[in-house]
Amino acid sequence: MxxxxxxxxxxxxxxxxxxxxxxxxxxxxxxTVIRSKVPAIVDKFKQDNYVLLGPYFENQAAxxxxxxxxxxxxxxxxxxxxxxxxxDVKYGNWLVxxxxxxxxxxxxxxxxxxxxxxxxxxxxxxxxxxxxxxxDQVLAFGYSVTEFLRILVNSDVQQKNIIAHFHEWMAGMPxxxxxxxxxxxxxxxxxHATMLGRYLAMNDHNFYGxxxxxxxxxxxxxxxxxxxxxLERAAAHGAHVFTTVSEITNExxxxxxxxxxxxxxxxxxxxxxxxxMHEFQNLHLHYKKQINNFIRGHFFQSYSFDLDKTLYFFxxxxxxxxxxxxxxxxxxxxxLNYKMKQENIDATVVFFLISKxxxxxxxxxxxxxxxxxxxxxxxxxxxxxxxxxxLYKFITSNNGDFQIPDLKNMISQTMSxxxxxxxxxxxxxxxxxxxxxxxxxxxxxxxxxFLRTSNLVNNREDKVKVVYHPDFISPxxxxxxxxxxxxxxxxxLGVFPxxxxxxxxxxxxxxxxxxxxxxxxxxxxxxxxAKNFDNCEKMGIQIVNRGSVSYNDSAEQLANQMLHFVKxxxxxRISMRNGTEExxxxxxxxxxxxxxxxAYDHLIK
Numbered sequence: 001m002x003x004x005x006x007x008x009x010x011x012x013x014x015x016x017x018x019x020x021x022x023x024x025x026x027x028x029x030x031x032t033v034i035r036s037k038v039p040a041i042v043d044k045f046k047q048d049n050y051v052l053l054g055p056y057f058e059n060q061a062a063x064x065x066x067x068x069x070x071x072x073x074x075x076x077x078x079x080x081x082x083x084x085x086x087x088d089v090k091y092g093n094w095l096v097x098x099x100x101x102x103x104x105x106x107x108x109x110x111x112x113x114x115x116x117x118x119x120x121x122x123x124x125x126x127x128x129x130x131x132x133x134x135x136d137q138v139l140a141f142g143y144s145v146t147e148f149l150r151i152l153v154n155s156d157v158q159q160k161n162i163i164a165h166f167h168e169w170m171a172g173m174p175x176x177x178x179x180x181x182x183x184x185x186x187x188x189x190x191x192h193a194t195m196l197g198r199y200l201a202m203n204d205h206n207f208y209g210x211x212x213x214x215x216x217x218x219x220x221x222x223x224x225x226x227x228x229x230x231l232e233r234a235a236a237h238g239a240h241v242f243t244t245v246s247e248i249t250n251e252x253x254x255x256x257x258x259x260x261x262x263x264x265x266x267x268x269x270x271x272x273x274x275x276x277m278h279e280f281q282n283l284h285l286h287y288k289k290q291i292n293n294f295i296r297g298h299f300f301q302s303y304s305f306d307l308d309k310t311l312y313f314f315x316x317x318x319x320x321x322x323x324x325x326x327x328x329x330x331x332x333x334x335x336l337n338y339k340m341k342q343e344n345i346d347a348t349v350v351f352f353l354i355s356k357x358x359x360x361x362x363x364x365x366x367x368x369x370x371x372x373x374x375x376x377x378x379x380x381x382x383x384x385x386x387x388x389x390x391l392y393k394f395i396t397s398n399n400g401d402f403q404i405p406d407l408k409n410m411i412s413q414t415m416s417x418x419x420x421x422x423x424x425x426x427x428x429x430x431x432x433x434x435x436x437x438x439x440x441x442x443x444x445x446x447x448x449x450f451l452r453t454s455n456l457v458n459n460r461e462d463k464v465k466v467v468y469h470p471d472f473i474s475p476x477x478x479x480x481x482x483x484x485x486x487x488x489x490x491x492x493l494g495v496f497p498x499x500x501x502x503x504x505x506x507x508x509x510x511x512x513x514x515x516x517x518x519x520x521x522x523x524x525x526x527x528x529x530a531k532n533f534d535n536c537e538k539m540g541i542q543i544v545n546r547g548s549v550s551y552n553d554s555a556e557q558l559a560n561q562m563l564h565f566v567k568x569x570x571x572x573r574i575s576m577r578n579g580t581e582e583x584x585x586x587x588x589x590x591x592x593x594x595x596x597x598x599a600y601d602h603l604i605k
Contacts, residue, residue, distance in 0.1 A: 014161040014604055015074075016041065016050045018255055019145055021138070021170035022345050023054025024094055024104060025059040028318075029505055031147045032108075032168055032266050038098035040593035047100065047601045049160070051075050053148070053171075055141045056104035057091050060226055065104065067092040074158040078151040079103060087144055097270070103148065107140035117143045125176050125234060127550035138231075142173030148172060150415035153183050161186070163600055167227055167572035168192055173237025179238045184490035186603040189239035190265060193502040195232055197252040198402040199223045201323050208522065208547065211255050233257050241599055246524025247531070249502040256514075263599045266528055267503045271512050271584045278513045280489075280581055281574065287490030288312070292483055295350060297373035298366065298467065299432045303460045311566060312491040316354035316484075317506055319470075321446045323521060325497035326353065328546075328555055330447065332497075333464050334454045340463035340566065346565055350465045352491070353447060359437035362479070372426040383411055432458045435468040436479060446536035489513045492573065493565055497544040497558055498523045507541065514581035516573075518561055520554075521547050533586075540580030 007505055018025035018041070022031035034052070042052055068091050071080045075412055076349050079091040088109035094102045110117075121127050128489075165188040166172045175187050196219055201207040220229040236242050236257045243263040244250050250261045292307050299305070310549055317324045333351055340347070390410045434451055442448060447468055449455055458465050471477065473484045480487060488494070494510040494517035508525055510517040519526035521542065526543050536543060541559045546554050568576070585591070 007199055011045055011600070011604075012049065013370065014045070014049060014600070015158070015165055016045050016600065017149075017162065017549050018050070018167075019053040019163045019171045019174070020167040021055060021141070022167075023052045023059055023522070024064045025054055026060060031501075032505055033192070033271075034167070035094075035096050035594075036269050037589050037593060038094070038100050039270060039592070040186045040589040041555050041596070042098040042100055044593070044597060047098075048073070051101045051103060052094060053103050053105070053145055055137065056088070056106040061090070061104060062200060064095050064425045065092050065102065066095055067102070074152060074155055075103060077100060077158075078148055078157055081151045082144070082148060085147075087147070089144070089148070093323070101288075105141055105144035105148070107137040107144070110143055111136070114140065117160065127230045127234065129226060130184050135227065138170045139173065140284065142171070145263070146174040146177050149178065149183065149185060149374040150181075153185060158400060158484065159605055163188065163603055164462075165600075166189065166235060166239070167198045168197060169235060171230035171381065171427070172239075173231060175235045175238040183332060185202050186241075188243060188599060188603065189235045189244045190245070191236065191243055191249070191253060191257070192234065193249065194252050194256050195225055195228050196220055196223070196256045197502075198320075198323070198500065199225065200256075204322060205322075205551075207500065208251075211251060214255065216258070222347060230254075232376065241382045241554055241600060245503040246528060248522065248524050248527050262602075263300060263595060265595050265599065266587075267460060267505065267508070267590050268506075268526070268587045268589040269508060271588040281577065284514065284577065287482065287486045289490075290480070291487070291490045293373070293377075294480055298436075299350075299458070299465065301369050301373075301428055302430060302432050309346060310348045310350060311493065312350050312352065313495055313562065314352040314354060314491050315494045315495045315506075316352075317496070319355040319357055320500070323498060323500040324355075325499055325501075325546075326355070326447060326559060328497050328499070328544075328551065329353075329458070329495050330450045330454075331551075331555040332495075332558035333466070333561060334456050335555060336562050336566075337456060337462055337464035339563050341461070345463065348465065349562070349566060350467060351495075353466070353468045354487075355470060356472060356474060357437075357445070359470050360440060361438050363433055363436055363438055365430070365433060369426065372422055376419065376422050376426065379415065383415050383419065386415065387411065402546070431460075434458055434466050437470050439470060471544075481576060485509070485513065488515055491515060493517065493562070495558075495562070496520070497546065497554070498526075499546060501525070508587055511580055511584045512585065514540075514577045516576050516580050517540075518542045518544060518558065520544045533583075538579050539583040540576050564594075 012271050020030055020034050021035055022028055026523060052595060076091060079089050082089045088106035090104040093099050093101060114136055118129055162185045166175060174191050178185050180189055220226040220331050221291055236259050236390060241262045242259055243265045244253055244261045245265060245267055252259050275520060291312055315329050321327055362412060387410055394405050428550050434457055439445055451466060456466055473480050473487045475481055475483060488509060494507055496506045497518060497520040499522055504523040504525035507517040507519040521527055529541055530543055543560050544554055
């Protein structure tokens with residue numbers, strides 16, 4: 001009890017500053033990490049002891065940022081001082097759960113000082129950076145954050161211990177000057193994935209086998225990311241505490257950054273639990289019906305299949321064909337298609353690949369089909385209403401023995417002709433297109449090239465159909481008209497057999513939605529689950545072995561895992577979803593944030 005009281009007092013007397021490029025700036029997965037973690041941090045530190053720092057980009061921050069006019073607190077004092085010195089600094093609240101304070105720095109406001117910033121970086125730390133738009137923004141942002149911290153620690157109104165937590169190389173630059181100037185700030189640096197590791201994994205099929213033998217200096221120069229890797233290594237070595245998100249990434253840090261991590265900080269989510277178990281099952285049915293509407297429009301113009309015997313699989317994430325395991329997934333799907341045909345399984349699998357790619361426009365045939373199926377639906381609903389009125393009128397007006405009338409005669413000729421025209425316009429003999437958009441690089445796209453080569457192109461006889469959607473899923477999307485999270489809830493299985501994945505939010509998002517998933521032993525999430533839980537399958541998680549077997553063996557294992565799922569009964573799938581949802585609580589921030597608090601406690605003491 002005494003120890004708990006001591007720890008509580010330590011946190012109450014400390015100011016936590018969390019700095020990331022993704023604060024009020026949705027550009028990557030770290031945005032989800034920071035945003036979802038906020039309520040747990042605010043609960044521990046309280047609002048007055050927690051502030052986030054990020055870059056200010058008006059188009060990104062407009063809907064998430066609310067200014068604070070009162071500048072009398074220590075943070076406001078530092079913001080006011082910077083404004084007096086010519087910096088463009090915004091102070092306000094981030095409009096997310098927890099409503100934390102944020103300070104946003106406009107990097108363009110100090111672009112006139114870039115020459116000085118780069119000279120100091122070379123003179124003080126021997127890092128030479130050339131002109132490049134993103135790097136220039138990062139340097140300007142880091143310079144502004146450093147100045148903010150200098151003012152804050154020298155302020156008479158600031159008396160608390162300061163912990164500054166920096167995420168990734170884009171936010172880590174201030175650590176170097178904090179240590180050089182011996183500022184009274186305890187620093188934490190978290191790498192969510194090393195820059196060099198990401199490049200190497202995309203270009204080396206034996207990345208993990210070769211990991212101990214890379215020369216970071218030569219490889220960074222080879223990929224033309226030498227200054228970035230220098231900044232990352234400087235932050236990793238300069239921080240008082242160095243952390244990462246998984247044991248797998250720790251190995252990467254050890255060999256490529258030259259330092260073992262002090263703490264492993266897995267990523268979590270805010271898990272939404274339902275009082276009654278059937279509620280999330282009802283959501284699955286509701287959103288599956290919305291996906292059914294897309295499938296009817298996309299496929300049924302050419303041929304139909306039984307939607308009651310159709311399973312929706314999906315994969316998503318940044319388009320890294322090998323790193324994200326898209327290559328392995330497609331190979332396994334081709335094998336699954338063959339196996340289902342051989343066993344004459346009376347079911348259909350529709351696989352969605354959701355990954356942003358450059359495109360010109362939505363495919364005209366796809367849009368046309370979507371518009372027509374919606375018009376047909378409106379027509380049938382209108383006929384249904386009119387038929388109901390006429391049938392009711394007939395029943396109530398009948399004086400003799402009741403007989404069911406000929407319903408066909410009750411449909412007006414106008415409505416009948418209108419419906420007939422729409423259906424004839426909609427139906428065609430073309431194969432349903434694999435990709436929903438007109439890609440900029442259609443001829444060189446690796447997904448399309450594989451599908452064409454393997455003849456997995458939505459033939460009528462195929463048991464596995466593919467929908468490649470190179471855009472985000474959102475309510476504004478005319479094809480789906482739903483949030484990504486709603487789409488996930490409507491599917492049956494997520495497939496994410498990544499080759500390089502420091503953590504992996506996609507299978508975790510599935511779990512929090514009560515949807516089973518397949519991940520790999522080379523993803524941080526997959527290795528964490530395998531190490532910390534005895535029976536992964538009861539949690540709705542299957543793990544593909546990619547670390548110690550060949551690509552061919554991994555593809556065969558994945559195909560068999562998907563085949564096993566296809567063969568499950570509806571009752572077994574419902575039971576699996578129940579187990580998945582029930583175990584999702586293990587990954588709630590209320591549990592995983594404790595590891596962050598342990599790192600901060602270590603720093604304070």
